[in-house]
Amino acid sequence: xxxxxxxxxxxxxxxxxxxxxxxxxxxxxxxxxxxxxxxxxxxxxxxxxxxxxxxxxxxxxxxxxxxxxxxxxxxxxxxxxxxxxxxxxxxxxxxxxxxxxxxxxxxxxxxxxxxxxxxxxxxxxxxxxxxxxxxxxxxxxxxxxxxxxxxxxxxxxxxxxxxxxxxxxxxxxxxxxxxxxxxxxxxxxxxxxxxxxxxxxxxxxxxxxxxxxxxxxxxxxxxxxxxxxxxxxxxxxxxxxxxxxxxxxxxxxxxxxxxxxxxxxxxxxxxxxxxxxxxxxxxxxxxxxxxxxxxxxxxxxxxxxxxxxx
Amino acid sequence: xxxxxxxxxxxxxxxxxxxxxxxxxxxxxxxxxxxxxxxxxxxxxxxxxxxxxxxxxxxxxxxxxxxxxxxxxxxxxxxxxxxxxxxxxxxxxxxxxxxxxxxxxxxxxxxxxxxxxxxxxxxxxxxxxxxxxxxxxxxxxxxxxxxxxxxxxxxxxxxxxxxxxxxxxxxxxxxxxxxxxxxxxxxxxxxxxxxxxxxxxxxxxxxxxxxxxxxxxxxxxxxxxxxxxxxxxxxxxxxxxxxxxxxxxxxxxxxxxxxxxxxxxxxxxxxxxxxxxxxxxxxxxxxxxxxxxxxxxxxxxxxxxxxxxx
Numbered sequence: 039x040x041x042x043x044x045x046x047x048x049x050x051x052x053x054x055x056x057x058x059x060x061x062x063x064x065x066x067x068x069x070x071x072x073x074x075x076x077x078x079x080x081x082x083x084x085x086x087x088x089x090x091x092x093x094x095x096x097x098x099x100x101x102x103x104x105x106x107x108x109x110x111x112x113x114x115x116x117x118x119x120x121x122x123x124x125x126x127x128x129x130x131x132x133x134x135x136x137x138x139x140x141x142x143x144x145x146x147x148x149x150x151x152x153x154x155x156x157x158x159x160x161x162x163x164x165x166x167x168x169x170x171x172x173x174x175x176x177x178x179x180x181x182x183x184x185x186x187x188x189x190x191x192x193x194x195x196x197x198x199x200x201x202x203x204x205x206x207x208x209x210x211x212x213x214x215x216x217x218x219x220x221x222x223x224x225x226x227x228x229x230x231x232x233x234x235x236x237x238x239x240x241x242x243x244x245x246x247x248x249x250x251x252x253x254x255x256x257x258x259x260x261x262x263x264x265x266x267x268x269x270x271x272x273x274x275x276x277x278x279x280x281x282x283x284x285x286x287x288x289x290x291x292x293x294x295x296x297x298x299x300x301x302x303x304x305x306x307x308x309x310x311x312x313x314x315x316x317x318x319x320x321x322x323x324x325x326x327x328x329x330x331x332x333x334x335x336x337x338x339x340x341x342x343x344x345x346x347x348x
Numbered sequence: 349x350x351x352x353x354x355x356x357x358x359x360x361x362x363x364x365x366x367x368x369x370x371x372x373x374x375x376x377x378x379x380x381x382x383x384x385x386x387x388x389x390x391x392x393x394x395x396x397x398x399x400x401x402x403x404x405x406x407x408x409x410x411x412x413x414x415x416x417x418x419x420x421x422x423x424x425x426x427x428x429x430x431x432x433x434x435x436x437x438x439x440x441x442x443x444x445x446x447x448x449x450x451x452x453x454x455x456x457x458x459x460x461x462x463x464x465x466x467x468x469x470x471x472x473x474x475x476x477x478x479x480x481x482x483x484x485x486x487x488x489x490x491x492x493x494x495x496x497x498x499x500x501x502x503x504x505x506x507x508x509x510x511x512x513x514x515x516x517x518x519x520x521x522x523x524x525x526x527x528x529x530x531x532x533x534x535x536x537x538x539x540x541x542x543x544x545x546x547x548x549x550x551x552x553x554x555x556x557x558x559x560x561x562x563x564x565x566x567x568x569x570x571x572x573x574x575x576x577x578x579x580x581x582x583x584x585x586x587x588x589x590x591x592x593x594x595x596x597x598x599x600x601x602x603x604x605x606x607x608x609x610x611x612x613x614x615x616x617x618x619x620x621x622x623x624x625x626x627x628x629x630x631x632x633x634x635x636x637x638x639x640x641x642x643x644x645x646x647x648x649x650x651x652x653x654x655x656x657x658x
Contacts (some may be wrong), residue, residue, distance in 0.1 A: 113568065153569060158565050159565050160565045186561060201558050202558060202561040202562075202565070204528075204560050204561050205557055207527060211521045212521075215521055215525050216521060218514075243554035244588060244594070245592045246553070246556065246592070247513040247514045247518055247585070247588060247589060247592065248511050248512060248513050250518075251496060252468045252469065252512075255512070258423065259465070260468075275557070278554060279557060282554040282556070282557065282558050284554070
């Protein structure tokens, strides 16, 4: 198998390290991952963490290109890479940054994140998912739900503008660290409570911190089921995000890129606002984006080589 | 001194236990406190924690009344006491709840909290501060800033309605537990940044979770001073509260009951909305409220005694 591996794609985020082995046609030959997210790496041992996962794919005497995206290029990552500025085409080879490493079997490139100077906003990793979407769609409104949800306007293959909402992190803080955690500590799902939460925050976003307290009060006063209160909490936070993203909601179709569970929640929430959605799996589209980036690198190197020969 | 102590007032919250020794004219003879807040008490050892503080004030052979307010009457407290319902006069003796205890030198009464059934909201402790305010004012809009800020409408000596905003808790979560903590980890004060935050959230509350992310982005992109970002975070959260409390802001004067630092912040924030404020110190007004409660108990017991005699 090793002989067919042409390059390696890496998605290296805060909490995960996912690696893909591909052949020269971009077909997936193997994948592997570890929990060595950026936050876990001590003493800058990035190369060691990466080799632990990809070593079985490498051969001595052969150099395998590695293309990496995500927080690996952030201030706390392996090497802080400068941001591309909007409007821009994501995953443009000319912006890739080479990382010097000790192992001569690999040659590592990092895909830079994108900065929105006007709106003061940043992304690292999502630009690769957007590039994955660009394989099929040229212009779109995209929502990437998650810890730090992004709303993005893409036009003619370029990222025009985007905004980040810390919805996933807010849900995590409220459900695990706040005093209302005692009232939302049960799994399960109540769609009515979720819907109520979405519409409540969408209509009256100014009542968010009052609504948070009411979850606790409702529990103490009326013994409401904690799974319903958890669903409502989720709805309140997503509803706030949708109210904040209303500039992006003028078009009535949104491309969702996220984990299936989140895509489903956002699809329900957006349907309440009569917005249609198409869902894309986050991991799959990241891989497509890495291929997009590798192809742009190949084309560039190809034309460069031709230039040198000519 | 002990011989003059007529009764003991207790303010027992989540994180503090404050006790006051008073004579029969309501003059403060002594005060003492400990960090045995409700959250610290293990194995329901409430009586032991209280006696540790007030024992020096007690005499054998004499029974001293103790009047307590705050979370001591909550589900996690010494005894869960039923709520008074709005509209109601706070600190009404007929609603006090007696706690049975082992030490025969004390007789303990708990002031119940207040529930707002219509708005689904609760208070425990603030009703005593409001009673303290009632010594001077009959009708008012009151803001009690803190971990769980309360906005209250008082009319003719009764609590008509109120709403809670978890502003203090949200600030604590964002500044200590979220990913933006790295960008707001510096003390100091920047009034312009605070003002910017207040007005931003007041005008566009739906952008709260986007504004949170921008604090981090602004740090990474422009190296903004972390004290300024911390001030802005404070402003964003208080601005959201003011936007949510706008039903209470129809009158152009607000009574603030809080710690001096918080009173000052809210006073600055409200002045941006052309709202005037009068500030009251939280601890002092709690003591006034406890006196108000003790007096109502005395009057009631007095009239009862007269009734019995007549």
